[in-house]
Amino acid sequence: MTDRSAVEWTTVRRFDDVDYSHSGDGIAKIMICRPEVHNAFRPQTLIEICEALVDAREDPTIGVIILTGQGDNAFCSGGDQRVRGDSGYLTDPEHPEQLGRFHVTDVQVQIRRLPKPVVAMVAGYAIGGGHVLQLVCDLTVAADNARLGQVGPRVGSFDGGFGAGLLANMVGVRKAKEIWFLCRQYDAGQALEMGLVNTVVPLEQLESETVGWCREMLELSPTALRLLKASFNASEDGLAGIQQLAHDANLLFYSTDEAKEGREAFKAKRTPDFSRFPRRS
Numbered sequence: 001m002t003d004r005s006a007v008e009w010t011t012v013r014r015f016d017d018v019d020y021s022h023s024g025d026g027i028a029k030i031m032i033c034r035p036e037v038h039n040a041f042r043p044q045t046l047i048e049i050c051e052a053l054v055d056a057r058e059d060p061t062i063g064v065i066i067l068t069g070q071g072d073n074a075f076c077s078g079g080d081q082r083v084r085g086d087s088g089y090l091t092d093p094e095h096p097e098q099l100g101r102f103h104v105t106d107v108q109v110q111i112r113r114l115p116k117p118v119v120a121m122v123a124g125y126a127i128g129g130g131h132v133l134q135l136v137c138d139l140t141v142a143a144d145n146a147r148l149g150q151v152g153p154r155v156g157s158f159d160g161g162f163g164a165g166l167l168a169n170m171v172g173v174r175k176a177k178e179i180w181f182l183c184r185q186y187d188a189g190q191a192l193e194m195g196l197v198n199t200v201v202p203l204e205q206l207e208s209e210t211v212g213w214c215r216e217m218l219e220l221s222p223t224a225l226r227l228l229k230a231s232f233n234a235s236e237d238g239l240a241g242i243q244q245l246a247h248d249a250n251l252l253f254y255s256t257d258e259a260k261e262g263r264e265a266f267k268a269k270r271t272p273d274f275s276r277f278p279r280r281s
């Protein structure tokens, strides 16, 4: 039976907008801390999430990452509309003439390429770009108060990348179009029914259930999980997805005597001898 007891999180780094903590047994938690705007992200938030994701990726003690929002009311409500300029989101809203951009693109790609499972822990709203964040995560554990949906066409935006493609793969093209074209909110039960989230639990159990799922994964082969993630993402992410899977295969190939023969022959300035390696059927 997996231990679902509560975790004593240790803060590794408290950023301006993000709290980054470890469980002590292999789980990293990245929490957006902007509850006053339902955890909407500004560029700074996304830059900090990127840094935390790099740390969690590079830390060999970490096997699974949780992405969440502070409080019970929201996972994330998407881009902070107060810092939305005419050319993207602004790092310095005092200077609206600056060129904005979409920092969230980097976070989405980083989560997809990160070779460890990322679990979205969703209480309350997952809306707009915040909903796309839960889509790009590998698994989602939702509380019974979760409300999910897209709002782009209502506020003058859209995410036709992962926001449309992954959604369509998850819930089917018709339902994905409904979600984007009508901008409705869906409750946790509806989200579960259409395959948008993996499970729904009472709000009070959200963290213990999420941690339980993470601990189940921590008991499994990290390499198998890594290759499964790359395999699932390969077709959805096009050449970048195939590259990830291919490079993972190369990573494993490097440890074989066959690959080492190529390296050693080069260093010894001799012709490589691959004759002892089987031409597998």
Ligand SMILES: CC(C)(COP(=O)(O)OP(=O)(O)OC[C@H]1O[C@@H](n2cnc3c(N)ncnc32)[C@H](O)[C@@H]1OP(=O)(O)O)[C@@H](O)C(=O)NCCC(=O)NCCSC(=O)c1cc(O)c2ccccc2c1O
Pocket (backbone or CB within 6 Å): 036, 037, 038, 040, 077, 078, 079, 080, 081, 082, 089, 102, 103, 104, 105, 125, 127, 128, 129, 130, 151, 152, 155, 157, 158, 159, 160
């Ligand atoms: C999420 C809501 C449906 C909740 O409604 P509710 O009535 O419960 O709460 P309030 O509306 O009163 O919100 C409380 C408080 O928070 C502020 N707030 C909420 N969301 C945001 C936000 N996204 N930005 C800024 N501020 C926000 C709200 O103003 C209130 O503040 P007070 O001071 O008045 O108390 C509802 O809040 C809602 O609909 N929110 C807006 C959702 C939204 O428009 N999100 C942005 C969509 S676009 C997007 O996310 C996006 C970002 C990108 O970077 C992209 C990049 C590339 C492609 C596409 C992108 C993209 O679409």
